[in-house]
Amino acid sequence: MNEQVLKAKQIVENYDGRPLRIMEVCGTHTHEIFRLGIRQMLPENIHLISGPGCPVCVTPVGYIDQAIDLALNHHCTICTFGDLIRVPGSDMSLQQARAKGAKIVMIYSPTDAFTYAQSHLDEDVVLLAVGFETTTPASCMAIRDAKKNNLTNFSALVANKTMDNAYLALKDSADAFLYPGHVSTITGCQIYRDLCEEGISGVVTGFTGPEILTALAVIIKKLEKGQPFFMNCYPRVVRDEGSPSARKIIASVMEPCDSIWRGIGNIPGSGLQIKAAYQDFDARKKYGLENTQGHPNPACRCGDILRGDCMPNECPLFGKVCTPEHPVGACMVSNEGSCSAFYKYME
Ligand code: SF4
Incomplete structure (x- = not known):
């Protein structure tokens, strides 16, 4: 441990x-x-809160219900990342829908869904597009390529989100944020300076122990001064301007909209929807889906956990009814969910 990290640890x-x-x-x-x-x-x-940074955790129940509707009632082939398949909807998960005949294809990238649709022209293929700024460009490229290739059997059910308005919505939940390293490679740092103007403090950091400890030490020292602050503690990866080309791809296919976050509710301007020029590839429009809130299990406290109002082990279902093998809420599904991480490392 070098001297600087040792000092941060102290x-x-x-x-x-x-x-x-x-x-x-x-x-x-x-x-x-x-x-x-x-x-x-x-x-x-020092209370560390695991906020809404896991895309699977914040995808609302109503979205899962729509995906299941597409699979079972519209007989679409659903292309999805692995974690989403086990997230509970109102009545069942996609995994349970599969047992009822739904066709679910696991993908590792949105491009896989486009490729699958190209080679299965007799199937109506729907990409489940979720995630933040890091994964959204790839979904936009798949939609753009589908239009370019006039691929009429491909569409996307979009629930992509952006983080900047989420910080504003959560500003009373934290004294400072550890801003995400990956997302910041796309957004750049100006959004954090704008948040600073709004009185919101935080630092961008990487993922190693020394980087996280250094970021925590910076937060402690800066908060002592009593002024809002921002610092990029991950400059070897996060450039001030972020990735203008990735943002350009997003802006060419998607536009901002309001968005429901599981357990938090509607955050104005925090979502993305497909632009009119690409509406033929918008699964909601193509299949006339109704917007539905869905019905999460009322005993699940994911929302309280994401806002920092309770810890996973304070949920009465934690480790008893709800485990990584049998998740009741989204926070227990993904490795990145706080209930799942708490179960794995703190029990
Ligand atoms: S332990 Fe399970 S039921 Fe409880 S908050 Fe976490 S995900 Fe929801």
């Missing part, structure tokens, strides 16, 4: 000031913070 471990709430908003941070045992080294007055 600042964090010896902190004895007012109680601090620091929220990470990246599923990989959530996982790494648990895995590296960083929570155990924190003093009691």
